[in-house]
Structures are given as C-alpha cells and as structure tokens.
Amino acid sequence: AEPSVPAGEAIGPYVQLEFVDKGGMGEVYKAWDKRLDRTVALKFLPNSYAKDSGSLARFQREARAASALNHPRICTIHDIGDFHGRPFFVMEFLEGQTLRAYLAANKVRIPELLDIAVQVCDALAAAHEKGIVHRDIKPANIFIQTNGQAKILDFGLAKLGTEARSARAAVC
Numbered sequence: 381a382e383p384s385v386p387a388g389e390a391i392g393p394y395v396q397l398e399f400v401d402k403g404g405m406g407e408v409y410k411a412w413d414k415r416l417d418r419t420v421a422l423k424f425l426p427n428s429y430a431k432d433s434g435s436l437a438r439f440q441r442e443a444r445a446a447s448a449l450n451h452p453r454i455c456t457i458h459d460i461g462d463f464h465g466r467p468f469f470v471m472e473f474l475e476g477q478t479l480r481a482y483l484a485a486n487k488v489r490i491p492e493l494l495d496i497a498v499q500v501c502d503a504l505a506a507a508h509e510k511g512i513v514h515r516d517i518k519p520a521n522i523f524i525q526t527n528g529q530a531k532i533l534d535f536g537l538a539k540l541g542t543e544a545r546s547a548r549a550a551v552c
Contacts, residue, residue, distance in 0.1 A: 384427060385399075385407070385422075385424065387399075391422065391463045391468070392461055393413060393414050394411040394412065394413055394414070394420065394470065395411060396422065397409070397410045397412055397419075398410045403520075405425070405426070405429065405435065405439065405442075405534075405536055406424060406425060406426065406439075407423070407426060408421055408422070408424075409421065409422045410473055411470075411473075413458075413470070419473045420470050420472065420473050421471050421472065421473045422468050422470055422471075423469055423471060424463070424468040425439045425467045425468070427466065430465060436467065438536045438537070439536065440467070441535070441538060442534065442535045443460050443469040444540065445507075445512050445538040446471070447460075448510055448512065448540075449506065449507055449512065451506040452529075452531075453500065453503035453506075453529070453531055453532060454503050454506070454507065454531060455471050455472060455474065455523065455532065455533050456471060456472045457469055457470070457471050458470045474525055475525060475526045476524050476525040476527075477523070477524060478519060478520050478522065478523055478524070478533075479496065479519040479522040479523070479524055480518075480520045482524045496522070496524070496530050499529065499530040500522055500532060503531075503532045504532070507532075507538075511541050512538050512539070512540055514532065514537070514538055515538060516534060516536065516537040517532070520534075521534040
C-alpha cells in the first residue's frame, strides 16, 4: 500500500514519521506530537472516501465513540482534524500487531486465548456502560501489544446512546 502523506510532512502540530498500514477505511501513520513530545498515530480517511458523506459520518462516529471511552483496553483518541480536505484523528501509537496477524504468526494456547477474550470482554463491558456498542469485533479490530495486552480498535460501526440501547435490547 502506497502512503499518500509524505514522511516529514507537518500536519498541524504533528510530523508524519512513517507509513504504518492501510485498511478499508483508513491510512495509519506514525507521527510525532511536537506539543507533547510523544509518538502518536494519525488515521486518515482515504482520499476515495473523503467526499462520501456516509464514509465521513462513519469516520466521525469512530472518533466520537472511542474518544468518549477511557479504558486501558480501548485505543485512546487524542484529537481530530483536517489536512488538505482529508479528515484525520490522532490516537495513541500502539506497538504490536492485530490479533489476526498474531494468530497467523503464533501457536496460541487456550489459556492465552482466554486471557485475550477476558480483556476484550472487559473493554466491551466498559463501552456498553457508556452506551456504546462496537458492532464490529473481529481479530483485525483487536490489537495485541508487544506486552501481550489487548486493545480494541475501530469503532466505525459503533452505535451510540439511544442507538446502542436499541442494539443491546435486540441482542438480549
């Protein structure tokens, strides 16, 4: 995948350091936050979706949902912005890999899988307490950090508030 933001590019108070990955709904870059002297991740809506109102709404919903949560197992959103007409948000930079990649690369035993499942359930319970239902839990949206701890990513399909209460009622 080819990055569309060049290394060294200043994006407000952030400096793009390197391209990390590209998925269906975003390009992720490692960046430096000059104000707080820390490494962050910038997630940009791809150019092809930046003008699509549905994609933009999903992207904004993801930022709102995740930023409303403060939990050690949910990726923290720090900021949101726009760069040359492309929306982006700033999140904590995580080192490791998605659960999908982790499972493909490792022989994972049942006790470790159970530990990951408990961590994910803890995070989902915290989100539900705040009225947020993720709705897209899958190995690609669970990140296993280098310390073995799991974090939930991608709240783009989340239901918020009254939408979430209706979704939970339909499931229960």
